[in-house]
Amino acid sequence: xxxxxxxxxxxxxxxxxxxxxxxxxxxxxxxxxxxxxxxxxxxxxxxxxxxxxxxxxxxxxxxxxxxxxxxxxxxxxxxxxxxxxxxxxxxxxxxxxxxxxxxxxxxxxxxxxxxxxxxxxxxxxxxxxxxxxxxxxxxxxxxxxxxxxxxxxxxxxxxxxxxxxxxxxxxxxxxxxxxxxxxxxxxxxxxxxxxxxxxxxxxxxxxxxxxxxxxxxxxxxxxxxxxxxxxxxxxxxxxxxxxxxxxxxxxxxxxxxxxxxxxxxxxxxxxxxxxxxxxxxxxxxxxxxxxxxxxxxxxxxxxxxxxxxxxxxxxxxxxxxxxxxxxxxxxxxxxxxxxxxxxxxxxxxxxxxxxxxxxxxxxxxxxxxxxxxxxxxxxxxxxxxxxxxxxxxxxxxxxxxxxxxxxxxx
Amino acid sequence: xxxxxxxxxxxxxxxxxxxxxxxxxxxxxxxxxxxxxxxxxxxxxxxxxxxxxx
Numbered sequence: 223x224x225x226x227x228x229x230x231x232x233x234x235x236x237x238x239x240x241x242x243x244x245x246x247x248x249x250x251x252x253x254x255x256x257x258x259x260x261x262x263x264x265x266x267x268x269x270x271x272x273x274x275x276x277x278x279x280x281x282x283x284x285x286x287x288x289x290x291x292x293x294x295x296x297x298x299x300x301x302x303x304x305x306x307x308x309x310x311x312x313x314x315x316x317x318x319x320x321x322x323x324x325x326x327x328x329x330x331x332x333x334x335x336x337x338x339x340x341x342x343x344x345x346x347x348x349x350x351x352x353x354x355x356x357x358x359x360x361x362x363x364x365x366x367x368x369x370x371x372x373x374x375x376x377x378x379x380x381x382x383x384x385x386x387x388x389x390x391x392x393x394x395x396x397x398x399x400x401x402x403x404x405x406x407x408x409x410x411x412x413x414x415x416x417x418x419x420x421x422x423x424x425x426x427x428x429x430x431x432x433x434x435x436x437x438x439x440x441x442x443x444x445x446x447x448x449x450x451x452x453x454x455x456x457x458x459x460x461x462x463x464x465x466x467x468x469x470x471x472x473x474x475x476x477x478x479x480x481x482x483x484x485x486x487x488x489x490x491x492x493x494x495x496x497x498x499x500x501x502x503x504x505x506x507x508x509x510x511x512x513x514x515x516x517x518x519x520x521x522x523x524x525x526x527x528x529x530x531x532x533x534x535x536x537x538x539x540x541x542x543x544x545x546x547x548x549x550x551x552x553x554x555x556x557x558x559x560x561x562x563x564x565x566x567x568x569x570x571x572x573x574x575x576x577x578x579x580x581x582x583x584x585x586x587x588x589x590x591x592x593x594x595x596x597x598x599x600x601x602x603x604x605x606x607x608x609x610x611x612x613x614x615x616x617x618x619x620x621x622x623x624x625x626x627x628x629x630x631x632x
Numbered sequence: 633x634x635x636x637x638x639x640x641x642x643x644x645x646x647x648x649x650x651x652x653x654x655x656x657x658x659x660x661x662x663x664x665x666x667x668x669x670x671x672x673x674x675x676x677x678x679x680x681x682x683x684x685x686x
Contacts, residue, residue, distance in 0.1 A: 359661040366647075366654040373643035380639040389639060456670035461661075464668065468660050476653055614657060615650055622649045623642065630638045 232274030236528035243526070244268035247420070256427035259512075260400065260519045264420060267523015268531075271325065278524060282321040283310070289317035325524035328517055333408050333415065333525075338518040339401035340486045345511035346401070347490020348503050350581075350613060352465060356457040358607040361573070363557070365611025368577030369619040370553025371396030375546040376623075382538060386631060388414060390623045392539055395422045396546030397616035398429075399579040404522070405483060406620055410627065416525040417536040421543030429580045430587050432544065436551040437591060441571050445559070446595045448570040452603050462495040473618060480621020487617060551575045554608075570601050576608040579616035585609040 247265030251258035270278045286309070293300050294315055303309035308320045322330060332338040355362060376393030380386060391411035394403050395418060403422035407415045425432065437446075466488035473484040494503045554574030562568045572588045585605035592599045633641070 356661055356665060359658050359665075362654050362658050362661070363651070366651045369650050370647065373646050377636070377639045377643060380635045386635055386638050386642070389635075390642065455665070457665065458668045458670040460668035461664045464664055465661070468664070469657060472656055472660065473653060476649070476656075611654065615654060618653045619646060619650050622646050626642050626645055630633070630641065 229274050236532055237272050237274060239532060240272040240526065240528045241269055243531070244272070244523070250424075250427075257423045259515050260423045260522075261420075261427070263516060263519025264423070264523040264526070267325065267520040268526040269523075270520075271524040271527050276323075278323045278325040279527075280320050280326065281323040283318040284321070286317045286319045289319070290315065293317055325521060328521040329524060332517060332521055333404070334412075336405055336408055336482065338514055338521070339405040339408070340482045341510060341514045342401045342518065343483060343486040344490040344493075345506050345514065346613070347466075347487040347492075348494045348506035349511075350487075350491055350494075350610065352462065352491070352610055353457050354603055354607040355610045356461060356465075357453070357455045358604055361577075361604060361607035362611040362614070363561075364554050364574050364577030364608040365613070365615035366577070367557030367574060368550045368554035368608075368612055369397065369615045370557075371546040371548070371550030371578075372616075372619050372623070374549040374553075375542050378545055379542055382542075384535075386627055387411060390627050391418055392542050393546065394418070394620055394623060395425065395539075395543040396550050397579055397620055398422070398426055398547065398550065398584075399613070399616040399620070400426065402483060402579075402616055402620040404518070406624060409624065413530065414535070414539060416522060416531055417539040418543075419522045420526075421540050425543050425547045426580045426583070429547070429578070429583045432547050433551050433575050433584065433587050434591055436548055437555055437572050437575050437588075440552060440555045440559070443595065445562075445571050446591065447599065448568050449596075449599055450570055450573075450601050450604050451567075452600070459495070459497065463492065466492040466495065469614070473621065477618070477621035477625045479624045480617065483617045483621060487613075547578070550578045554578065570599075570604075573601060573604050573608050576605040577612045577615065578609075579612040581609045581613060582606065584612070 244265040247261045247268065250256040251261035251265065270276060289303055289309060293303065293311065300311055303317065304311070308322060310318050310320055372393045375396050376389045379389035379392040384392060387410040391407040391414060394406040397403060400419065400422050404415065404419055407418040411418065470485045470488040474481045490506050493499045493506060554577040555571050558569050558571035558574035562571065570592065572591055576584045576588045578584050585602060588605040589602040592601050
């Protein structure tokens with residue numbers, strides 16, 4: 223009987239708080255429709271991992287006398303066994319070989335290896351249509367300007383005491399791109415992977431709430447009323463095919479470390495645009511995207527253990543995620559206003575805010591704001607162009623951060 | 633260098649790098665759309681469109 227009650231006996235207030243956190247994420251996913259594909263699995267994974275003595279992370283522990291004796295004779299080897307060979311040590315110094323549970327297996331094979339984020343990039347690439355960008359290539363610069371939030375947040379994080387690698391992973395929330403955030407966090411800040419991922423996906427869902435006040439604060443009514451002419455140019459299939467190949471080579475030469483991100487995004491896009499791989503394109507957009515998203519979400523949720531998640535640094539990270547999105551929006555809008563100082567034909571500065579990678583939400587938000595000011599003002603196509611370029615900008619920014627930070631820390 | 637100095641350097645190089653790469657992509661797009669125009673527009677340019685049958 224006692225064995226049946228051991229789970230209840232192990233409950234504490236931290237576990238109950240994490241249950242509540244998981245349920246809040248599930249509520250936001252279902253009731254508010256905030257990125258349900260990620261927040262629901264993350265929320266449920268958080269509940270699973272915090273059930274006391276649950277075997278989702280640790281299926282079994284087997285005492286290893288040989289390693290116990292070795293660690294007692296040479297205490298320095300403990301870290302090696304813990305970090306590399308899945309051993310844990312109890313208070314008495316006994317070594318236990320851990321048999322990983324199902325979510326730990328998924329974490330080891332999908333997150334530590336960065337497999338899940340790059341597979342998602344194939345799916346995203348297969349879903350992206352760069353045609354609006356080809357028709358309005360000048361909008362590509364807003365995809366660069368709106369990455370400002372990444373670097374501004376990096377500085378804020380360093381000022382708050384995080385080391386450069388962790389601060390970079392926190393700043394990447396500003397990429398507004400879940401897979402990029404997970405990719406960088408898995409390399410630079412494994413211990414903060416959960417709050418960084420939760421922040422990235424939550425704030426992406428909150429773009430319709432975050433961006434409008436920032437845009438209104440930084441623009442005048444006259445600026446929001448600016449109309450932009452749309453010239454519908456024709457784009458050949460050859461351009462759509464050659465573009466992903468060229469971008470992969472160029473981006474790879476500039477930042478080789480970004481090749482898994484850029485290369486697989488462009489691979490997905492090439493599958494789509496080739497016109498001869500409809501089955502693979504459909505599979506990438508549907509089956510691959512759905513399966514990997516499902517596994518990715520629950521695996522990230524499994525990292526939200528109470529001891530790791532419930533500390534003030536997690537709250538700081540969640541707050542800085544908001545800072546990142548605000549700075550992104552401000553960066554894009556202010557860049558557009560700066561350009562307007564030199565341009566005869568003015569750009570509606572709201573379009574700068576669409577340069578973040580939250581596609582297509584940000585473009586819709588900007589069009590909605592334009593329509594509110596003037597129901598006959600249509601800037602959707604320009605916003606979509608900027609939004610699509612944000613996808614490129616965020617991956618390039620992620621690649622550059624991955625390349626620069628280790629160089630500076632050598 | 634201190635952490636803050638490193639962070640400012642990452643910001644300077646990072647933002648410049650993103651702009652630099654996207655400028656490259658801008659020129660790539662411009663070059664590709666010039667080199668491989670849509671078939672219809674090429675015919676229009678060279679006056680190859682057959683006359684309408686009235």
